[in-house]
Amino acid sequence: MPNIGRPSRDCNSCRKRRIKCDLKYPECGQCLRKRWSCSGYRKDSDVLFRTETLISFPDNQSKDRRKKQIQQIQQRENGVSFKKQEDFDSSAKGLSPYRKQIMIHDQLSENWDNHFIPLALAGLRISADMPLTMLNVISNIISQNDHESPLYKALNAVGYAFLARTNPSKNTLAQRIKAYRNALTAVNSTLRDSQKCRTNTTLLTVWVLGLYEFLADPTNAGWHIHSQGLINLFRLRGSENYATEDGRYLYLLFFNSFQIQAIRTGEESYITESITLIHEIADHCNSSEYLPLRTCIFTYHCALQCSRIRKLLNEATDAKLLSSSESILQDMDNIEKATYPLSHKSFITENKVEAPVRIAHDDDSPGKDTNHPMEVDSLYRGSIMYRVNWRIRVSFFVLEFLQRVSTSPRNNLYASETMGRYGKNIRLLSDDIKEIHNVYTRKIQKHINLLRIRSHSHTAENQSVKAEIAGLKAALDKYAKQNESLKGKIRAQQSEMQVWKDHAWGLLLQYARLLRKVYSLDDKVGRLSEEVRKRDVSNK
Structure with missing residues (x-):
């Protein structure tokens, strides 16, 4: 057996x-x-039983069998085809196309917990199209929570969702669903607590779950539900939303997400409902936040225009498009001047939004004036970049709208002229983007030069320190030699002293011997004297 x-x-x-x-x-x-x-x-893994698959086939089997298996697997992968790998090195030439694809999917060498937050932040950055500076408030709130918090579980789900988009497999899909269920359970428990549901952490967690829904399936209505819940949570919190800087920046972060949803779906309700909360921000913000708030008002009107155009393109007839063209173009001409719903705030009305093409073509443009705000103020630079981005967005929406309107011969000439004007604006806005890019390039180059200068100065300082160290070493060597010489002299003197000591002891011994002889002679003299005395007495 x-x-x-x-x-x-x-x-x-x-x-x-x-x-x-x-x-x-x-x-x-x-x-x-x-x-x-x-x-x-x-x-142990070498002796485990495995189901025979294409990956475990030896290379010497028939090519027809492998080709058939590859076609079946590619059909099961939702039509995703693998790229050819002719550029691989010679070590990979003997592998099948499917094996070459597998080679690039290495497992993480560390624990998943060390990777899911950076992966989730990367997914949020890509999916929400948010400025990089808005991630600061996310990082700040994340640092205030532990690994068992609902926020971490939501970020874990987003990490798996982003990973499932880049590397779809049964394992990642199963992990994504499991992580999302755990996050939903934790959030539902938090929402039942009247205190926890008002915190910044809960708001951010619900927003992250909405982005998970968008990453997992943009056509699903799940992310709409999370967005509506987010607005309700803001209203529930009231003015305490904006007592802290984190709360105000959270609103701007979420509002950016609502704008993206509005221009994708054509539903204005996301931004029209959320913009009503901006009055609280205006009452609590400080002067350093006036510029971002004015930018928020401008992008609100851009998103509103994009949403309106998207809805017309999706639902309206040609006649409706034509009748709406005049109002849309009129709104576009005044979009930089629109200040609703903060028209009563002087810091909004006095903060002008520049018309397109003002950056790269002014006489005092960046590069020509080192004191230009674009050169010295990072907040101004970021706001201008964000405005130009939205101005280009809305211009592309208008171009798409005009292309539909121009299908009628009667309107073709007018639409063509208008399209040419907006096309020129887009090109000029692209110049603005290039100029902003040049500013960042100059900033980076400036920092690189400073680093080089510091590196050179540090090198010179290091060389000076090395020279001082070499001098100290030479002095130490000199002192060491002098010390050895002194030690030799001391040893010689000690030897000489020892000789004198020995000589002195010899003299003392001789003196002692002589002294004993003297005592002996003295005794003899005494005895002789006594004998002489006795003889004298006897003779008498």
């Missing part, structure tokens, strides 16, 4: 010799004891 149990985990040498392996790492004890070369252990 064949072995149907668990595959052996023994090392290759022990399996070949059919002996018991002790499974020690890095080499088994059997091989070490018998001095065999242990070739190691096989991976």
Whole structure:
């Protein structure tokens, strides 16, 4: 009966010799004891049972069979065809087209938690068409939440949605759906709390879920529901929305999203309902926010015009288009002057929105005047960039509208002249974009030059420090040599002193011996004197 149990985990040498392996790492004890070369252990993934697929086919099988399998797989991939890989290096030439495609889909080497927030922010940036500076408020709110918060779960869902768009597979689609369900559960729990539902975190979470719906399926009405819920949450919070800078920038961020939805669908309700909340911003904002707020009013009218045109193009007849053309063109001529619904605010009416083609063609344009606001004020530069972007958008919508109107011979001449004017405006606005790009290029080059100067100064300082260090090392070497010389002299003096000490001890010993002899002679003299005295006494 064949072995149907668990595959052996023994090392290759022990399996070949059919002996018991002790499974020690890095080499088994059997091989070490018998001095065999242990070739190691096989991976657990190498012994798992796998369903035979195109990827596991050997290259020497018939080409017809592989070709048929490739066609079947491509049909199941919703019509997505793979590009040819002739530019691959020689190491990939023996692989099938499907294998070459798989090669670029490497798994993340780190935990998904380390990647989903950057991936989600990238997805938000692309899908919402928001300025990069608006991401700052998102990052600020994210930093105030932990990994178990509804916001993190919503961002996790957006990360999977963005990943599923770039690399559709059953696994990523399943992970996307699972992450979205977890986020919805967390948000529903938060919305039941009367305090938590008013926080900036909850607002941002609902907005992120709306963008998830748009990323997952733009034709689905799910993101419309989230947008309406977002407006209701703003109204529920009231004026406390705008007490902080984060709250005000959140509104501008969401309003930008509402504008995109309006021009895509032709539904004006998104921006007409949300713009009514802008009065609260005007009452709470500080002077540094006047320019972004004026830009918001301008883009509101641009989005309103785009939405109106989109709805006419989708629903109206040629007669309706023709009757609406005069009012649309009139609104376009006055779009820079429109200040509703903040016409009563002087800082809005006094802040003029420049007509098209004022940047690159003025005598005091950036590059000619180093004190130009475009050169020194990043907020001004960003606002102008955003205005030009929306001016180009609405101009393209008007061109599309005029192309439909010009189908009638009677209106062809008038429409052609107007289209030529707007086409010229678009070209000139493109020049403005180039000029703004040149400003950024000059800024970047300036920073690069500063970095180079600092690098050179640091290099010079480093060289000076190195020279000082070399001088100190030389001085230390000199002092070390002098120290060694002094030590030698001290040792010589110590040796000489030792000689004198030895000589002194020798003299002391000689003195002691002489002293003992003197004492001995003195004793003899005493004895002789005593004998002489005794003799004298006896003679008498």
